[in-house]
Amino acid sequence: MKKTPIAVSALLLASLLAGSCGKKTTATSSPAMMPGEASVVKNQEIGPISRTSPPQVIVEDSAFKYVSEQFADLRILRYRVPGFENLTAKQKELLYYLYEAALSGRDIIYDQNYKHNLRIRRTLDALVQNKRDRSTSPDWEKLMEYTKRVWFSNGIHHHYSANKIMPEFSQEFLAASIRKVPANQLPLQPGENVETFIKWLTPILFDPNLDAKQVNKAAGQDLIKTSAVNFYEGLTQKEVEAFYAKKDNKNDPRPVSHGLNSKVVKENGQVVEKPWKVGGMYGPAIERIVFWLDKAVTVAENDKQRLALQKLSEFYRTGDLKVFDEYNIAWVKDVDSQIDVVNGFIEVYDDPLGIKGSYESVVSFKDVEATKRIKAIGDQAQWFEDNSPLLPQHKKKNVVGITAKVITTVVEGGDAAPATPIGINLPNANWIRKEHGSKSVNLGNIVHAYTESANTGGSALSEFAFSQEEIDRGKKYASLAGDLHTDMHEVIGHASGQINPGVGTPKQTLKNYASTMEEGRADLVALYYVMDPKLVEIGVMPSLEVGKAEYDAYIRNGLMTQLSRLAPGEKIEEDHMRNRQMVAAWAFEKGKKDNVIERVSRQGKTYFKINDYQKLRDLFGQLLRETQRITSEGDFKAAQKLVETYGVQVDKALHQEVLQRYGKLNISPYQGFIQPKLTPVVKDGKIVDVLLVYPDNFTQQMLEYGEVYNILPNYN
Numbered sequence: 206m207k208k209t210p211i212a213v214s215a216l217l218l219a220s221l222l223a224g225s226c227g228k229k230t231t232a233t234s235s236p237a238m239m240p241g242e243a244s245v246v247k248n249q250e251i252g253p254i255s256r257t258s259p260p261q262v263i264v265e266d267s268a269f270k271y272v273s274e275q276f277a278d279l280r281i282l283r284y285r286v287p288g289f290e291n292l293t294a295k296q297k298e299l300l301y302y303l304y305e306a307a308l309s310g311r312d313i314i315y316d317q318n319y320k321h322n323l324r325i326r327r328t329l330d331a332l333v334q335n336k337r338d339r340s341t342s343p344d345w346e347k348l349m350e351y352t353k354r355v356w357f358s359n360g361i362h363h364h365y366s367a368n369k370i371m372p373e374f375s376q377e378f379l380a381a382s383i384r385k386v387p388a389n390q391l392p393l394q395p396g397e398n399v400e401t402f403i404k405w406l407t408p409i410l411f412d413p414n415l416d417a418k419q420v421n422k423a424a425g426q427d428l429i430k431t432s433a434v435n436f437y438e439g440l441t442q443k444e445v446e447a448f449y450a451k452k453d454n455k456n457d458p459r460p461v462s463h464g465l466n467s468k469v470v471k472e473n474g475q476v477v478e479k480p481w482k483v484g485g486m487y488g489p490a491i492e493r494i495v496f497w498l499d500k501a502v503t504v505a506e507n508d509k510q511r512l513a514l515q516k517l518s519e520f521y522r523t524g525d526l527k528v529f530d531e532y533n534i535a536w537v538k539d540v541d542s543q544i545d546v547v548n549g550f551i552e553v554y555d556d557p558l559g560i561k562g563s564y565e566s567v568v569s570f571k572d573v574e575a576t577k578r579i580k581a582i583g584d585q586a587q588w589f590e591d592n593s594p595l596l597p598q599h600k601k602k603n604v605v606g607i608t609a610k611v612i613t614t615v616v617e618g619g620d621a622a623p624a625t626p627i628g629i630n631l632p633n634a635n636w637i638r639k640e641h642g643s644k645s646v647n648l649g650n651i652v653h654a655y656t657e658s659a660n661t662g663g664s665a666l667s668e669f670a671f672s673q674e675e676i677d678r679g680k681k682y683a684s685l686a687g688d689l690h691t692d693m694h695e696v697i698g699h700a701s702g703q704i705n706p707g708v709g710t711p712k713q714t715l716k717n718y719a720s721t722m723e724e725g726r727a728d729l730v731a732l733y734y735v736m737d738p739k740l741v742e743i744g745v746m747p748s749l750e751v752g753k754a755e756y757d758a759y760i761r762n763g764l765m766t767q768l769s770r771l772a773p774g775e776k777i778e779e780d781h782m783r784n785r786q787m788v789a790a791w792a793f794e795k796g797k798k799d800n801v802i803e804r805v806s807r808q809g810k811t812y813f814k815i816n817d818y819q820k821l822r823d824l825f826g827q828l829l830r831e832t833q834r835i836t837s838e839g840d841f842k843a844a845q846k847l848v849e850t851y852g853v854q855v856d857k858a859l860h861q862e863v864l865q866r867y868g869k870l871n872i873s874p875y876q877g878f879i880q881p882k883l884t885p886v887v888k889d890g891k892i893v894d895v896l897l898v899y900p901d902n903f904t905q906q907m908l909e910y911g912e913v914y915n916i917l918p919n920y921n
Contacts, residue, residue: 271658273879273901276350278770279357280873281623281903284654286615286881289897292570296544297883297895299504300568300615303546304883306497307566307618310548311910312917313487314564314619318360318419318555320435321409324919325361327392328383328406330911333904335386344378349904356907357623357877361410362419362433364624365770365779365875369417369433376407392919420557422717422778424849428557436561439471445558446716448476455709459636461526462712464560466550481550482524490916494548495521501546509539517548533632537641540608543571545646547629552620554780559712559719565619567612567629572649575611579647579692581743583609589697589734594826599837601703605642609696611649615897616880623877623903627652630695630727635710638700645696647688655876656684668866669761671805671812678754686755689746690731697734698727702833714839718848722832725784725852729829732759732788736822753818760802760821763789764813768860769867769874776853787852792824794851810866811859879903 273281292300315322329352336345351372358364372379380403383391388399397405408415416433423431429442437445452463467478468486479486483495498518505511516532519525529549539545546569550562582589586604593600617625630645632638666683670676704710711719734740736752746752763785770782777783793802793813801820805812815821835843867874879900886894900906 269899270901271654272661273903275871275873277354278873278875279354280658280876281357281879282654282658282876283879283899283901284614284650284881285899286613286650286897288570288572288613289615292543294892294894295504296506296570298885298892299501299506299544300570301883301885301892301895302497302501302504303544303548303566303568304616306494306501306548307546307568307616308910308914309493309497309916310490310564310566310619311914313481313490314359316487316917316921317435317561317563318358319362319416319433320438320920322360322435323917324392325406325409326355326911327915327919329355330908331386331390331392332382334908335390342378344374347372347374348378348382353903353907356903359620360419364877365782366772366775367419367421367778368772368775369413369419371413372410376411379403379407379410394919420555420778422557423776424845424853428717432557434555434557435468436556437469440469440476442558444471444476445469445560449560453709453713455713456707459530459640460634460710461530462562462634463526465526465529465553465562466524467561480524483522485524486921487917489918491521493916498548506542506544507539509535510542510544513539520549530634530637533634533637534641537608537632537637537644545569545571545612545644547621547631551631551633553633553712554720555620557717559717563620565617565621567617567621567626567648568615569612569646569648570615572611572613575647575649576609578688578745579609579611579645579696581745582689582692582740583607583645583696585739585743586697586700588739589693589730590701592739593701593730594733594830595702595833596830596837598705599702599833601639601701604700605640607642607645607696607700609645609692611647613650614648616883617878618880622880624875625651625878627655628691628695630699635704639703643700645692645700647691647695651878652688652691654878658876665766665867665870665872668870669766669812670757671814675757675814678750679757682751682754683758685746686735686751686758689735689740689751690728690755690759692745693731693734694727698730699723701730702726702837704839705837708837708839711836711839715836715841715844718841718844720780721783721787721848721852722836722844724781725788726829726832726836728759728784728788729825729832732756732825733822733829736818749818753815756815756818756821759785760789760792760813760815764793765811765859765863766867768855768863771855771860773861773864774857776855778853783848783852787848788825788828790851791828791847792821795827796820796824811862879906882906 269285271282273283275281312323315326332348333352351370351374354370355361358370361370362368363370383403384399391399391402393402418431419433421428421431427442429437429440429445448469449464454460466482467480469476469478481487481491483491495518498514502511502514502518505514513532513535516528516535520528520532546566548566551565552563553559553561555563586607590601590604625648627648628646630643632643666676666679670679708714711723715722735755736749738749740746741748767782767785771777777786796802799817799820801817801824803814803816805814834840882898882900884896885892886896
């Protein structure tokens with residue numbers, strides 16, 4: 206195990222904050238420093254200490270470059286953090302500590318995604334750093350593209366399709382490039398020489414059949430043995446399911462999320478868990494996360510926030526999932542703080558069985574003005590529940606504790622970066638949501654960056670929309686429609702409905718279909734209500750034309766444009782893509798009799814035209830009722846039939862057409878972000894301000910992260 210410098214680093218930071226002074230440091234000044242120490246700005250370097258953070262609000266959008274670069278199927282964006290300059294020094298200090306905690310887990314997500322990822326990333330980092338001459342070649346350009354794709358996906362498997370990313374440079378070029386790097390800069394194992402290392406690495410990168418799929422969800426296969434994700438080792442799907450079946454108690458009204466924070470392996474013929482905690486697996490990185498969380502506790506805005514941070518730190522120290530539940534309850538109850546953070550092993554999409562949580566973090570503060578829209582929806586949660594098309598026994602009689610807000614994102618880490626969600630609803634435990642409520646957020650500045658970046662390149666709306674009326678409606682209302690869909694998906698959708706007494710959690714009953722069904726259910730709630738006059742009545746949208754714009758976009762995306770994300774011959778496996786096609790394809794088929802959605806061919810191009818928006822709303826209501834029934838009753842067979850029938854298969858001819866049409870638009874189907882950088886300003890041992898800057902070079906940021914947050918050993 207690689208020894209962590211946590212104790213020495215803590216002393217260094219303590220001495221720094223106690224008022225020590227010294228010469229200016231750099232990112233490589235001391236390998237023992239904690240991340241962030243190296244970039245501290247001393248007061249003598251910036252002039253009078255009365256200086257505050259420079260204004261971060263960009264008056265003209267044209268003055269801020271949202272699109273940084275584009276390669277392969279990816280576009281790298283930047284986002285602004287408006288309002289940061291208005292925060293107090295103490296709030297900025299809190300954000301800085303949470304920022305460091307977020308980035309300290311970077312190695313974890315790489316290792317979770319694939320057991321060889323850390324060695325591969327460190328090799329690629331070394332190749333890029335050791336590029337000393339200015340000459341380029343097709344192989345070098347392809348190596349750089351491959352490296353950036355690996356950085357973007359936090360590993361060698363595509364962040365969305367989960368397919369192995371295949372290099373387009375030659376094996377010979379890779380070997381020659383590695384030989385130019387000093388051996389002490391390569392991630393060699395004890396006793397391994399460079400030639401042995403090259404021989405080991407080559408098939409891992411170039412063999413398309415070796416660990417070909419990070420997460421396999423294909424029906425009829427052993428999902429554990431055929432998935433390369435590093436949550437299980439030496440086990441079959443049946444063994445894993447049997448192991449957790451012994452732990453799960455379907456009659457427990459407050460079950461812990463068994464398996465959320467551990468790897469399961471077979472040792473000496475026995476199935477054992479390796480928990481992710483201080484002193485356990487990922488210990489060095491988690492110690493560093495805890496270090497920064499403990500600093501955050503000292504500057505918490507109030508007692509509720511302080512308790513939540515203390516519970517999160519305790520969870521990381523102990524690995525106790527009951528403490529994790531206590532943290533989630535405390536976090537939900539903290540509704541007054543302006544600063545907020547998501548940090549932990551949370552979403553289970555990357556586990557084919559939906560058990561293990563991927564590390565992620567989102568650090569943010571509340572956008573007070575924009576929150577008025579989402580709060581208006583959250584305040585009506587009981588009305589939406591009472592008036593939903595769900596069966597009466599599946600409705601919540603008392604919807605509690607939905608806190609809804611728009612946030613301004615400061616930094617994202619782990620599975621939330623570079624590709625990011627635009628909405629979050631947590632916690633995931635159904636019993637906590639029912640008894641204590643949930644928090645729903647819309648990542649406002651992220652959504653804004655997506656909207657602004659859409660002005661660069663061709664227009665998918667103009668290419669795939671059927672009529673000028675549809676195009677005009679989309680241009681006028683698509684942004685608001687998308688915001689409302691996200692708001693209702695997170696605020697109302699995930700919080701709606703209830704599971705029948707004695708029925709286990711969706712993870713237990715619906716198994717590998719649980720995530721697809723949950724996302725589909727939440728989408729259907731949003732779709733059903735985005736055409737409801739209630740939204741006009743409460744003042745969050747001007748007319749039902751907004752709802753029509755969302756229906757147009759959803760059907761267009763679910764049946765056509767999202768296929769641009771797949772390679773020819775692929776089926777749909779990612780949960781969100783499955784749920785969107787499932788909903789759209791089911792509605793298309795069930796509405797054929799009344800020609801609700803019409804498939805039109807014009808000048809060799811396919812379009813989907815909605816002829817009756819109210820009947821489509823009725824169809825969405827019918828499917829919502831059924832998806833809730835499946836979830837409430839734990840009907841695995843019905844979930845399997847629904848997803849496999851409508852959400853998985855791809856129309857090959859339509860797919861090829863979409864790829865051809867999309868390819869002419871110069872729009873990458875996937876987008877992600879360079880993160881802002883925070884730098885503390887220190888006077889007399891205390892942080893008195895924090896500067897925020899917007900880096901614009903993706904490669905430079907990834908290399909910096911690779912040095913500063915390079916914490917874990919090659920294997921864990």
